[in-house]
Amino acid sequence: MALRAVLLISLIVCSFMRVADAGTRPSVAFLSPDDSRFWQMVAGFMEQVAIDLDVDLEVQFDTDRHRFSYLRMAQQIITAEEKPDYLIIMCKELVTTQILEQAHGQGVKVFSFNTDVPEATRVAVGMPRETLDSWIGHVVPDNVEAGRTLAKLLERRAVERGLVEAGEPVPMVALTGTQDSSAARDRNQGLLNATSIGNGQLLQLVLAEWSEQQASEKMSVLFRRYPQTTAIWNASDGMALGAIEAARNAGRTPGEDVIVGGVDWEPRALEAIRRGDLTVSLGRHFMGGGLALLLIHDYHHGYDFAEGRRSAALRYQFEAATVDNVHLVERILAPENWKALDFRQYSRVFNTQLRKQDFSADQLMDQFSSGLIQQGNSNQLVSQ
Known part of the structure; x- marks a missing residue:
């Protein structure tokens, strides 16, 4: 999908309301699954949203990067003497149900994001608010569609570069x-x-464990095994950068005789797009934690994002960064623009005109993007 040209000027000039119960400042703990560059971006963005919305945010990183260490950290948070009002988690296989049930027992509300709810959890407790009213919401990017889109973009680029004839198989x-x-x-x-x-x-x-080093090592083997490789699909930008290194070591020219794509909008990946090494990176989901905070904030002050909806689970699409729009994506990623943008303009607590308007996760993410680009003095998002 293309980055949307949705500069909603009406949202720039807003009349803010005082919150009637402004003294009830929500406390939120975010449990990050690791301390990688991507999750540092997620946390940094959330911190700026929290400042604007007057949310007390604590961030903890799981440096062990394992589901059971993640479970232990969650248990420590929800059983602490001073518990947060809300816990934001990423769903992980085998431990999500335990976290949700234990948080429910301790009176801590949970908002999950970034990854789909595991099937085992759906069987055990359903979706948000179906059996556990303390599990208040879920917001997730469409990862299945991202995988499909990335593959199609790589196929198309390989044909455009003349590496295969139109209609012929693209070795990937x-x-x-x-x-x-x-x-x-x-x-x-x-x-x-x-x-x-x-x-x-x-x-x-091939599994590369989200690791740039493993990606480079395994791609080196794959080039020897499959010298006809024309495209490299990567589930993350870190692995894409590792694949680019392996391609160069194999005497290939990324962007010329092998097409590489990834996911995450990592700053180094955008630099690789500018150089021509990386063809595409799908992203904007780094803002998902900030979106979760906005929804929690409004819920806490009486404006429930799930009111009138069939589900408290929301979904949005990734967007593609390419050489045509990378300069605009860089503005979305710029921390100085996160700081300059006032995120209160997207809250129904502060803006009466938003309260009767329908909204979607895609619309809110579009508005975040547009507002951040405006801080960079851009007129519009360039379509892919």
């Missing part, structure tokens, strides 16, 4: 994350869907 290898990651699993599924019906010829899908 793929590097993905960990086995316990639903984001990796869903992106893989999108890849498999695309290559099963399109022109992509998937040679092999």
Whole structure:
């Protein structure tokens, strides 16, 4: 999908209301699954949103990067003497149900984001508010569609570069994350869907554990195994950068005789797009934590995002960063623009005109993007 040209000027000039119960400042703990560059971006963005909305935010990083260490950290938070009002988590296989049930027992409300709810959790407790009213919401990017979109963009670019004839198979290898990651699993599924019906010829899908180093090492082996490789699909930008390194070591020229794409909008990936090494990065989901905070804030002050909806789970689409719009994406990623933008303008607490308007997660993410680009003095988002 293209980055949307949705500069909603009416949202820039807002009349803010005083909150009747402004003294009830919500406390929120965010449990990050690791301390990688991507999750540092997620946390940094959330911190700026929290400042504007007067939310007391605590961030903890799981440096062990394992589902059971994540569970232990969650348990420490929800059993502490001074508990937060809300806990923001990423759903992880095998431990999500335990976190939700234990938080419910301790009176801590939970908002999940970034990855789909594991099937085992859906079977055990359903979706937000179906059996656990303390699980107030869920917001997630469409990872399946991201995997499919990335594969199709790589196929198209390979044809445009003349590496294969139109309609001919595009030899492709793929590097993905960990086995316990639903984001990796869903992106893989999108890849498999695309290559099963399109022109992509998937040679092999390999676990690289979200690691740039592992991606480089494993891609070096894959180049020897599949010298015909024309496109490299990566479930993250970190792995894409590792694949680019391996391509150069193999005597290939990324962007010329092998097409590489990734996911995350990492700053180094955008630099690689500018150089021509990386063809595309799908992203904007780093703002998902900030969106969760906005929804929690309004819920806390009496404006429930799920009111009038069939579900308290929201979904949005990724956007593609390419050489055509990378300069605008860089403005969305600029911390100085996060600081300059007043996120109160998107809150129904502060803006009476928003309270009767329907909204979607996509619309709110579009508005975040547009507001951040305006801080960079841009007129519009350039479509992919």
